[in-house]
Amino acid sequence: MNLSQLKHLVALAEHRSFRKAADALYLTQPALSRSIQNLEAELNVTLIDRVGRRNTLTAYGEVVVSRARRMLFEEKELRRGLELLNSGLSGSLNIGLGPGPSSAISNPLLRSMAQDYPRIQLTIVRGRFDYLMKSLREELVDAVVIDQRNLNDVADLEIEPLQHLRAGFICRATHPLLTLDRPVTISDVSEYPVASTFLSEEVSRNLMEQLGPEAHPSKLITLRSEEIPSLIETACQTDAIFLGIIAAARREIDAGILRELLVTPVYYRVGRFALVTLAGRTWSPAMKLFQTFCREHFHD
Amino acid sequence: MNLSQLKHLVALAEHRSFRKAADALYLTQPALSRSIQNLEAELNVTLIDRVGRRNTLTAYGEVVVSRARRMLFEEKELRRGLELLNSGLSGSLNIGLGPGPSSAISNPLLRSMAQDYPRIQLTIVRGRFDYLMKSLREELVDAVVIDQRNLNDVADLEIEPLQHLRAGFICRATHPLLTLDRPVTISDVSEYPVASTFLSEEVSRNLMEQLGPEAHPSKLITLRSEEIPSLIETACQTDAIFLGIIAAARREIDAGILRELLVTPVYYRVGRFALVTLAGRTWSPAMKLFQTFCREHFHD
DNA sequence: TAAAAATACTCCATAGGTATTTTAT
DNA sequence: ATAAAATACCTATGGAGTATTTTTA
Numbered sequence: 001m002n003l004s005q006l007k008h009l010v011a012l013a014e015h016r017s018f019r020k021a022a023d024a025l026y027l028t029q030p031a032l033s034r035s036i037q038n039l040e041a042e043l044n045v046t047l048i049d050r051v052g053r054r055n056t057l058t059a060y061g062e063v064v065v066s067r068a069r070r071m072l073f074e075e076k077e078l079r080r081g082l083e084l085l086n087s088g089l090s091g092s093l094n095i096g097l098g099p100g101p102s103s104a105i106s107n108p109l110l111r112s113m114a115q116d117y118p119r120i121q122l123t124i125v126r127g128r129f130d131y132l133m134k135s136l137r138e139e140l141v142d143a144v145v146i147d148q149r150n151l152n153d154v155a156d157l158e159i160e161p162l163q164h165l166r167a168g169f170i171c172r173a174t175h176p177l178l179t180l181d182r183p184v185t186i187s188d189v190s191e192y193p194v195a196s197t198f199l200s201e202e203v204s205r206n207l208m209e210q211l212g213p214e215a216h217p218s219k220l221i222t223l224r225s226e227e228i229p230s231l232i233e234t235a236c237q238t239d240a241i242f243l244g245i246i247a248a249a250r251r252e253i254d255a256g257i258l259r260e261l262l263v264t265p266v267y268y269r270v271g272r273f274a275l276v277t278l279a280g281r282t283w284s285p286a287m288k289l290f291q292t293f294c295r296e297h298f299h300d
Numbered sequence: 301m302n303l304s305q306l307k308h309l310v311a312l313a314e315h316r317s318f319r320k321a322a323d324a325l326y327l328t329q330p331a332l333s334r335s336i337q338n339l340e341a342e343l344n345v346t347l348i349d350r351v352g353r354r355n356t357l358t359a360y361g362e363v364v365v366s367r368a369r370r371m372l373f374e375e376k377e378l379r380r381g382l383e384l385l386n387s388g389l390s391g392s393l394n395i396g397l398g399p400g401p402s403s404a405i406s407n408p409l410l411r412s413m414a415q416d417y418p419r420i421q422l423t424i425v426r427g428r429f430d431y432l433m434k435s436l437r438e439e440l441v442d443a444v445v446i447d448q449r450n451l452n453d454v455a456d457l458e459i460e461p462l463q464h465l466r467a468g469f470i471c472r473a474t475h476p477l478l479t480l481d482r483p484v485t486i487s488d489v490s491e492y493p494v495a496s497t498f499l500s501e502e503v504s505r506n507l508m509e510q511l512g513p514e515a516h517p518s519k520l521i522t523l524r525s526e527e528i529p530s531l532i533e534t535a536c537q538t539d540a541i542f543l544g545i546i547a548a549a550r551r552e553i554d555a556g557i558l559r560e561l562l563v564t565p566v567y568y569r570v571g572r573f574a575l576v577t578l579a580g581r582t583w584s585p586a587m588k589l590f591q592t593f594c595r596e597h598f599h600d
Numbered sequence: 601t602a603a604a605a606a607t608a609c610t611c612c613a614t615a616g617g618t619a620t621t622t623t624a625t
Numbered sequence: 626a627t628a629a630a631a632t633a634c635c636t637a638t639g640g641a642g643t644a645t646t647t648t649t650a
Contacts, residue, residue, distance in 0.1 A: 001375065002302050004615085018630060031616050033631060038615090045382055050630070051580040051624090056439065059391055059584035060382055067378035071371045075301065078367035082345055082360055282363075304640085318605060331641050333606060338639085350605070351649090 003075060005039040006068035008032055009047060013065045016055050039064075073280065076139075081282045092121035093286040096132040096144035099197050100271045103228035103248035104165060105145070105297050112293060120286045126226075136278060142287055145294065148274035158279045160291065162298040164270035167203075169194075169261040170242040170249050172235055183264040186211040186220075193240040195223035195231040210265060232258070245271055247299070273298065303375060305339040306368035308332055309347060313365045316355050339364075384419070388585040392421040395590060396432040396444035399497050400571050403528035403548035404465060405445070405597050412593060420586050426526075436578060442587055445594065448574035458579045460591065462598040464570035467503075469494075469561040470542040470549050472535055483564040486511040486520075489541055495523035495531040496543040506569055532558070545571055547599070573598065 008025060012032070015021040022032040040047050047061035057065060084091060093113075097106060106124060113122045125132070125141055132144040137156070148159060169189060171177060177184050177192070199207070199217050207215045214220065223240055225231055232249050235242040236257050242249065252258040275294050277283070283291075308325060312332070315321040322332040340347050347361035357365060384390035393413075397406060406424060413422045425432070425441055432444040437456070448459060469489060471477060477484050477492070499507070499517050507515045514520065523540055525531055532549050535542040536557050542549065552558040575594050577583070583591075 001378075002304075004302075019628085028617060029630070030618085030632080035615080037631085043379075043382055045386070046582045049581050055630095056581070058582040059385060059586075060582075063381040063385060064378055067374050067381065071374045071378075074367050074371045074374070078301075078364055078371075079343070081363040081367065082343060085359055085363060086345075319603085328642065329605070330607080330643085335640080337606085355605095 001039065001042055003071070005035050006064075006071060008035045009039060009061075010065055010068050010072065012036060012048065012055070013057055013061065018055070077280065077282055084282060084284045087284075091284045091286045092123070093284070093290060094123045094125065094141040095290065096125045096127060096135050096141040096146075098129060098132060098144070098146040098273075099126070099226055099228060100147060100165065100245045100248070101145035101273055102126050103232075104245055104250075105294070107251075108297055109290075109293060117286070117289065120289075128226075133276075136276065139278070139281075142281075142284070143275055143277045143290065145273055145275055148272050148276070151274075151276070156279050158277045160275040160294075162273045162275060162294055164272055165298060166246045166270055167244055168246050169263055170232075170235060170244075170246065170253070170258050171239070171261045172237075173256055173259050175239055175241075175259075175261070177241075177261060178259060184261060186214050186263055189241055189261070189263060190214055190220055193222045193238070194220050194243055195225070195234050195240045196221045196243040197226055197228060197231070198224060211263065301339065301342060303371070305335050306364075306371060308335045309339060309361070310365055310368050310372065312336060312348060312355070313357055313361065318355070386585055388417060388420070388589050390419045391584050391586040392423070393584070393586040393590055394423045394425065394441040396425045396427060396435050396441040396446075398429060398432060398444070398446040398573075399426070399526055399528060400447060400465065400545045400548070401445035401573055402426050403532075404545055404550075405594070408597055409590075409593060417586070417589065420589075433576075436576065439578065439581075442581075442584070443575055443577045443590065445573055445575055448572050448576070451574075451576070456579050458577045460575040460594075462573045462575055462594055464572055465598060466546045467544055467569045467571055468546050469563055470532075470535060470544075470546065470553070470558050471539070471561045472537075473556055473559050475539055475541075475559075475561070477541075477561060478559060484561060486514050486563060489561070489563060490514055490520055493522045493538070493540040494520050494543055495525070495534050495540045496521045497526055497528060497531070498524065503569065510565060510569075511563065 008021070008027070011021040011025050012018065015024060018032050018036075019029050022029040025032065027035075036047065043060070043064065045060040046058050047064055048055050048057055095109075102124075109124070110122070113120055123141075125135060127135070129146055129150045132141070132146055135141045136144050145162070148161060151157070151159070171192075175192075177188055180188070196217070199221075204217050207217065207220075221243065223231065223234060228244060228248050231240075231242050231244070232252060234240045235249070236252060241261060242258075246253075246260060249258050253260070275291060277287070308321070308327070311321040311325050312318065315324060318329050318332050318336075322329040325332065327335075336347065343360070343364070345360040346358050347364055349356050349358055381390070395409075402424075409424070410422070413420055423441075425435060427435070429446055429450045432441070432446055435441045436444050445462070448461060451457070451459070471492075477488055480488070496517070499521075504517045507517065507520075521543065523531065523534060528544060528548050531540075531542050531544070532552060534540050535549070536552060541561060542558075546553075546560060549558050553560070575591060577587070
């Protein structure tokens, strides 16, 4: 058995065709054919049932492919580990950020890297949960920061929970609701446009439980976008009320442009974010820097 | 990079001597020397510091050795996984059973697997003919056991006929009909509730041909369910008469609770069951065990 | 100056290529 | 009839052996 044969088998399992797999491997079809035959002969089992168009792995093939995948993963990590050692702090860092984390740390992360580690190539990918997890598993990004409540299948992941980020309502400092001489209710809020992202089921349910049926996103939210900065910009310039992570508007709140709007009963919901990486991958020095960064910057 | 080189490096890391490591690997010292050199050349790093007596791994060497250990572990597990599969001691077996076969072999199959092959993952799927065949063709199950009279399109199938299972009438041992001093007729039977599954067209026709129009299921059968054990339970506790595979009531008959009711003219109909798999698929050892099991357990 | 590792040289097993046949749809 | 996979045959690379030299404790 050798690593080439295993690569060949994995490719074959993916393409289900000797021809296509051979092309993908930059090999001739006969070479691939023999490579698989040799592997089968050595292991003394049939790995794939050749049934014309539709080749399928046998039970043996399944066993071999799954182990082979791990071995090839380890090989890739071996080579990457050497490169990391060689490159020191000049490596690259590819990060995937969910909408919440993106609004909270995108800017400070870019600034921090530009100032302190100018030789690190930083790439930030924005996206929805599924897309980010796919990117992570395909090793297109080194890590993602997402709401960990979405995570189901975590067997192959390494998850570092980050500090919670509070969520709430935010409006501009000159907003009429801030001058009210009584507590602001959800009905008051719904008199104005409410700007938010697409909220998960869990968050929606939570909103309703705490603030009543009027708070259901489908009724409450009138302005919806994945671009949180745009939403915040809107809240700055209009009477629209932003609903989301407080930290996303940190700069505007500090500048006195925006203010948190306290709604009774108090809506206080946290985003439970986490730094997620593929288990078994060596962390680059840049990755460790990012971890430190997240720990420091995840707060309200 | 290949697995031999990695084995060599790991041995070298353990023995800290080319000489000793070479001996342990049943290799000559120059061969080992070159093997390591080739690996170093390919990875373009020094893996081990040659300092005469006491060789030590470099930082690169540490990275490579630790990943290599995992790869070799995976390789060992790969081979062990195949052996387990081969010995029939592991693996998975997904079986689809039609109503008749299910009642006849579900329990013994579960018991047999639990006792003799505790590490095989057995899944039994119950269902009607069409559903089972669909599952088989989509490879959701490895095999189905069904009444082969239903089979039409068999081009892509491998069919092993199993021993016929007799069908007939069964009632409890204390049933009034058993004390009759004349042959029991179908009219006698129809005086009582008759419990059975949904019968195929062919079986229905056959029933009528042999026992007359009174025997048509739509008239005859008053208790209908796919759950044969429930029907048998009913026959045990009431004067209802069970119509179906005799073997399904094997246990109760052996225990003297139920008895076969002979109806004149003799109704003797066999279930022509078969073990059906997709042609061209390699049989796992678990599958072969199941085949043997079926051959042994399909009898009255 | 011994023991250890590297080098020089030879052999052959095997992975890969091209050309062709066999198989299955 | 055609696409896919297997087979036949050839070449070249590289891994392993033996003999020998170089290194260093």
